[in-house]
């Protein structure tokens with residue numbers, strides 16, 4: 001009997017976990033190892049704002065309980081950073097100097113918040129909001145009714161903004177062109193949507209630029225955002241400028257990379273043993289004749305499933321969720337299919 | 343759904359590494375600091391089996407708000423200083439417990455050789471670059487262990503200043519740079535820990551520092567035994583090293599010269615006990631310490647001590663047997679040897695403390711008893727008790743009587759001194775050699791009241807009776823717990839009966855059973871010989887079912903109880919080499935309680 005295949009998945013987010021589940025369904029005997037830099041199992045990230053409603057226990061955000069992984073024979077290696085991939089030897093190099101070998105590899109490493117070059121020197125003064133730890137830290141920095149200054153904003157940021165407003169915090173959004181990213185919005189519609197945001201209790205500042213950020217120790221809010229005209233004071237400054245695919249460890253792996261990891265509609269990379277799914281990959285669109293990203297929970301889950309099918313012998317192409325527009329709902333609030341999770 | 347955290351402090355931290363990693367030192371600092379901070383602490387260290395070389399060490403520390411009596415089955419935190427040693431212990435971490443490990447090892451790790459790959463989905467991993475942080479803080483990787491202790495202290499918000507005090511005290515006498523380096527490494531870890539969002543669920547409430555309790559000392563069973571010896575005025579000690587008793591001799595070697603005592607390492611155990619009995623004969627308070635294999639060698643000499651009625655104290659720390667057995671594993675399988683291991687009818691006193699404080703008391707009282715009843719006294723410890731640390735409150739006043747030998751009254755010249763005179767309490771006035779007018783012989787042969795060899799029937803009958811009768815008074819010896827009952831009063835469904843180190847687990851199981859509504863009690867028996875029947879029998883009368891959990895295969899204590907009382911008991915015998923599991927005792931209690939209820943219903 002031949003050795004069971006070893007599938008390794010980098011990333012335990014929606015794409016990676018969905019893939020693992022389908023791999024197990026397709027091959028009862030294979031070895032499945034998921035690797036993640038994070039310390040927690042797969043959580044519903046969009047529920048992170050629940051920490052502002054008093055949720056302290058991250059187990060309430062788990063998508064699957066720990067037993068799920070045991071029951072499905074899925075090894076999850078957390079707090080483990082992949083630093084490089086050697087496709088010739090079919091091994092991953094880990095930051096802790098271990099090599100993990102694979103037969104087939106799925107890269108589902110997602111993306112991290114993009115920070116424009118002009119703001120990178122203020123990184124230490126910026127709050128992040130990608131992990132449970134980030135959310136707890138933000139809650140610790142925010143006094144009751146405190147003010148959050150959101151730089152940029154995008155649909156992920158606006159999701160957080162509306163939940164923070166509902167939880168009694170004050171929101172100031174310093175808007176850019178990409179305010180509703182990844183939705184593309186005409187100038188006319190933008191005006192309407194901004195009005196709706198204001199009606200939702202979110203202050204929106206437009207047409208002004210950030211010149212710097214300072215920490216203040218003089219009592220009152222802990223941050224000052226220096227603008228081209230006047231300053232803003234807030235307890236927390238948080239940037240949302242869209243996502244940057246996380247794939248530094250793939251540089252040198254010999255696969256094609258543009259902004260994301262380039263894959264065909266079957267999610268295969270240019271290496272025959274490596275696939276990609278989720279926010280990390282840029283998929284060839286034959287209709288549009290270029291590579292493009294498909295963000296969002298529903299899209300990446302679907303990609304995870306298709307990657308698993310194709311890694312186990314199928315040849316299915318992605319059928320991305322049809323892009324639907326941003327709209328204003330019956331309550332007069334902006335709403336988006338991007339905010340529907342399942 | 344809002345899951346509430348456990349409200350009460352109860353966290354067990356295991357540090358696992360190689361002998362050269364400073365694992366035990368790290369555990370030592372942790373437990374001392376937490377005891378000083380006012381927590382209840384109990385700890386149990388495991389050393390490598392090899393005397394030299396780089397074997398596995400584990401330092402386990404349980405920190406609680408309320409007194410507990412045993413280690414937990416699963417730790418809340420595992421700190422790995424050496425993954426190859428720690429990986430087999432990953433499954434000893436509770437669900438949602440933390441695994442803290444080196445994230446940036448020096449060299450390449452074999453596939454599967456890193457602990458992160460072995461953490462269960464319900465574990466919380468914390469990867470920390472211990473080595474790098476130690477190098478940055480001190481210029482060397484040697485203080486990795488201190489970075490690790492600092493990290494856990496910072497993560498849980500333990501009091502940093504107290505750790506500084508403990509580290510300073512630990513390295514007192516060494517170059518100042520050793521202390522500052524270790525504190526710098528600790529602080530580097532502390533800072534990192536404090537900056538980490540804690541995702542595990544171990545509970546450690548902050549506590550105001552205990553004041554005015556300077557005499558609450560973290561100590562293990564062997565060290566407490568030594569303190570008992572010293573407070574009882576030990577004058578001579580003869581020993582031969584053997585795990586797990588060796589540290590008794592090591593500590594005494596450092597302490598005895600300070601009070602004018604003498605310690606000799608003899609060529610073997612036979613010489614050690616012979617010398618101890620010889621010194622006892624001269625009137626010196628004298629002892630030896632060994633383990634099961636050493637006691638086996640000593641049995642012939644102990645018979646001499648019994649027949650010649652010479653005081654001596656023998657500390658025996660049990661380990662897995664028979665023969666060389668399992669030198670670094672705990673067991674309670676030398677009871678038979680301690681109680682019955684002798685040629686002829688050679689009864690002696692055998693004490694078995696159940697906790698660290700008990701080691702102190704039994705050690706001191708053993709000298710009193712040896713002297714008062716003119717007999718060898720064995721104090722039966724075991725590896726778990728010898729190496730287990732507890733915070734002990736020693737009494738302010740020395741509780742031991744220094745001189746309690748039944749002396750010889752001033753003698754006229756007429757009648758010869760009868761060393762073995764038959765008296766009301768069967769104890770003869772004892773003169774040490776050189777006492778004027780008290781010349782006498784001692785011998786291993788049966789003898790008459792003067793010590794002259796004599797094997798006549800009536801003499802042997804009388805002397806045998808004398809040697810047994812005089813010991814009966816020991817079960818009422820003052821100021822020592824011979825046996826003690828805990829838990830529910832009156833009639834109970836299940837009564838636990840235990841001895842030695844296992845009694846901590848027995849108590850823990852009893853408390854849980856009581857919470858579950860089972861009528862349950864537990865009795866510890868400290869004096870195994872002579873057997874304290876007057877206390878045990880009424881207890882047995884109160885129990886619908888009696889359960890005797892012990893760490894031996896044969897049920898040696900259960901046999902002793904049944905032979906002494908004529909009562910049957912239920913047995914729970916385990917020989918895993920590790921302490922008895924509370925959950926196993928509990929399962930038996932539940933089973934017996936169900937049975938007792940059914941019987942009552944029928």
Ligand SMILES: Cc1cc2nc3c(=O)[nH]c(=O)nc-3n(C[C@H](O)[C@H](O)[C@H](O)COP(=O)(O)OP(=O)(O)OC[C@H]3O[C@@H](n4cnc5c(N)ncnc54)[C@H](O)[C@@H]3O)c2cc1C
Nearest residue numbers: 011012013014015036037038082109110278279296297338
């Ligand atoms: C706060 C927040 C709110 C969001 N809200 C919404 C929403 O409302 N609606 C919506 O549709 N989408 C939302 N999104 C976006 C959506 O979550 C993403 O599209 C989706 O999570 C991407 O899934 P993924 O599996 O591709 O990657 P991710 O979920 O980002 O997972 C990436 C995984 O890769 C691992 N990884 C990365 N690099 C390495 C490495 N070097 N070594 C090891 N592991 C590595 C990470 O640890 C992680 O496990 C939100 C995202 C965030 C951060």
